[in-house]
Amino acid sequence: MSIIMAANIGLWFCIVVLAVYTLRHYFFTLNRLFGRHRQPYVDIIQADWPPLTVFVPAHNESRVVRDSLDALLTCDYPADRLTIVPIDDRSVDDTRTILLEYAANYPERIKPFLRDDGIPGKAAALAEAMAKHDGEIALVFDADYIPGVRLLKQLVAPFFDPEVGAVMGRVVPLNVGLSLLTRLLDLERAGGYQVDQQARMNLRLVPQYGGTVGGVRRAALAQVGGWNVDSLAEDTDLTVRLVLNGWDVVYQNRSECYEEVPETWESRIRQIKRWAKGHNQAMRRYVGALIRNRRDLPFIQVLDGVLLLGVFVVPLVLLLGWVCTVTLFYAGYPPSWGRVTILAISSFSTVGNFAAFFQVAAASRLDGSRERIRMLPFLFLGFLVSTLSVGRASMSRASWLRGQPMEWQKTERHRATRPSGTP
Amino acid sequence: MSRVTGRPSRRIAQLRDQGFRGGRIAPHRAMIGLEVSWTLLVDLVVLPAIFAVAMLVLLDPLMDGWRAVFEFIRAPLGLPGVVSTRIVELGPLAVAVPFYSSEAGWPTARDMQTGWLVIGVLVLLGVTLRGRLLPVGYLMRALAVIQLSAQLWFWLAPPPFSYTLPEYISGLLVCGVVILLLAPFLVAFTFHIFDFLLWQKVYMVSLLLGHLAIMLPLQATVHAWIIHRGSLLAMPMLFLVFGVLLDVFVYVSLYGWGMSWRSGGVLDAVDRRPPVLPKGALRSVTRPRPTPSALRPITPPMGGPITSPIARPGPDA
């Protein structure tokens, strides 16, 4: 009897959690569709642009780093205000050679930072590299990102608002048509940025600084204690600390930048597991602080912050919901079929609730990409893999215990490995 | 512009959005959205209410249809018993939902062996499917776990099982009826809110209801046959994976299709679908590499698109 009661309570808890996230998805989508678009900085086209340092952390990125540096070199940011700092952190491929070659060709603009020891990982690399440079604003691009000509100015523009601590641009997958996975990730990214992030921006909630295609104000970073080198997700970690300290995090939907999404499921699973662990670490660290500071922050921002931090725990909740559903089903409790149906409907969320499909479809429609929405039913597969992978990662020790990365956590690159002639 | 209202005249508004080639100039996708208007009330309340009422009215003939199907295929499928009726009260209305009265037994040793075999196959597929088929492998593993739970239950627990086959089938169909009544509202809140034409909205609801109305009795019959022949051991898997989940999957598929329709509305204005990625385009997406001598103290704006091989011709100014 006690097991049944526990399963019943557990299931209703799961249903409530899922309902909250479902409503959140739905509310964000409605806001993005019908709400007022808040993009106050997008029109800043002329200004006395501040000194800018662009950091490009790289670890074994010889396949992609040239494209990234080339794109940065042709950006229209005033050259006398721009310093590009590619960071090589103990690469074993040709990355370092490439960076040195660029430094020789563009000595005034490219100043590589080379690391051979210290704590591995992006946060530690950024912390050390930033200590050597004093640009007022620091932007960060992963080595596989290809910024457009005007992107740097667009990302710097929000910093003219002194309350802005960090800025995030929109990530647009470049390798969309390569496989089912890349097409599904393209849909997910559209939902995540075009709808989710922009709705948070519209509603003055907590748009997330994503660690790339974005930047941070040096003063804000210093005030919140710098990069947290023992975090697996330095971006989420920084986002929450900035919000806790009264800084704004801004999302610029118009500031688009190409990225390369994982092309193999194995690579995708590793990526999402890493995100889950880092995110959960941040949740453990800051959810209490967010709730404690609820009087200093708008309630809705606290709520969104908590939900944002909990987003990678949801798959675990879903799995728990499944277990409870199955338990109750076998136990015949409650005996009414209708109630069991409700349980089944809620357990359907295990592979993604409908609001997520709605969000993705709305985002693609806004993007003007109608026909790719037909891929929607395949998202079931993507959600299933994500749910199981994230659930597993969320149960791991690294998700909840303090610990610094022991090695570089990065996604496998494919750009230069493709045989000639294949798209 | 009207000097009275201060709004641009329709002709001027039209010219403002017209490109020099005569095409419509769309705002950037980051700027676009929909407007709230009174027609939303029709889309979200009136239209689904009309469909729900129509569904209520049509329930009796639909149930008669389901009954006729059941009567027609029960004997050829070898399902014993009769087509029975369960009266379901929906507010002031009562609906007579037909269902099979066939019974299913507690799994025999042979059923259990078959179950283990199924698990073995699922695990094998789950482990061996890699690469692009990895998600299918994950699905197989999940199915294996669910079937494993059934095996363990029927191995360890004493009979009787919590549900009989008639209860299960009638429950599945009652649930289907409820879904048929609620579906118009689900479509309204996820599809009608977009700027589709009225006929497209009506068409989407009709498609979903039509599909479910035919699918539900077939689904129930397949479930009844499998459980009757394969024992109660098959019920958990069918209930948890191939029950309501399948109904929702149908809607997601139809929804994905419907959302790809051209509406002629505001959101179509941003339809700037570039051509399909040409072969080898991925390697040439970056701009030409700058030479040191090409760089000036302040780099002038570049005119060429970053994705020249895949971008459409210049803007329609």
Add this chain to the structure above:
Amino acid sequence: MDLTTLSPILNFALLLGALLLWLFLPLIPAMMELLRPRDAAPLNAVGNDAGLLTFFADSFTQRATQEGLLGTMVPPRLSNGALVRSHSQSEPISASRRPITAVVVLMDSEPLPENTVLEGECLARLTIRGSAGVTYRALLGQRDVLLGRDSTILRWVHARGRLEAEEGTRLLGRATADRSITLAANVSFDRLEAGVIRVSGRDAVETPVMPTGAYLRFVPERSMSMGPSYWRVTGDLIIPAGAALVGSVIATGSIIVREGARVTGSMKAHREIRIQAGTVVVGSCAARGRIAIESGSRVSGPIISESEILIESAIVGAAGKMTTVTAPIVRLMPGATVYGAIMAAENGLTIASS
């Protein structure tokens, strides 16, 4: 077919096949898109016109050059078949109530007839002084452009020299000039960019900028430090007359900078900002509410409001230090001077008095 003659298993197989087929039907569009992709290219990211107001003018210049519109002999048609009409003192386009759909080349300074409507682009090869009530879809002036009273620009106008707009002009879209833009009263606009943008009718009042030491140093009370010379104030903030705030400040209420004060950094208010006469702000001003820059003030950095900006006879930016004024609604009064760009997402207007 008589189903009773078949075995139950075969009948079931038929039934299962029918069900699977029925379930597969809604999946067909998805399968087709998977197997034969029609929409699998990356989004055409990074719009080239973003942040470059002269993009369309540059494109048209390029096209005009390629098509020979700047040569001695103007071709009768463009390569895409579009008609070209030239207008000059010797061969003027006659007045007509019907819109002109052709691309029009103004060969000299002869003005077009009043109330002409041009639905194609217009290229002015010399300085032009437009007649009243002319509607241009897009206008490129190779030298100075003066738009007559009640003229309308539908998409864009660019002057290689100066651009002037007389009273009642509507600058819908982009209005840019290489040198300067001068607006009369009651000119509506969306986006403006030039070396300097002025509203005629009054000279801008220049405020003498004194060394910071000449001011009384002001540090906000009840504030939280966000870093060196960086404060966050809960509630309203008033910077007293003649005082200097050395640094940047964020207020969760409104900010009022009293007469003759100076702010060396930037300001952000969750409500309104009012910069009173004769003050100097070296950084930027950002507010969720209204920002008012009163006469004789000077702001060097961008001015960003999420609702409305009013600029009286004040100076924003400086020669060689261009900046941007951006808000949904922008109101400019006579004497307002902005070096750089003014972006009014919803409605911009010059007004004669407050």
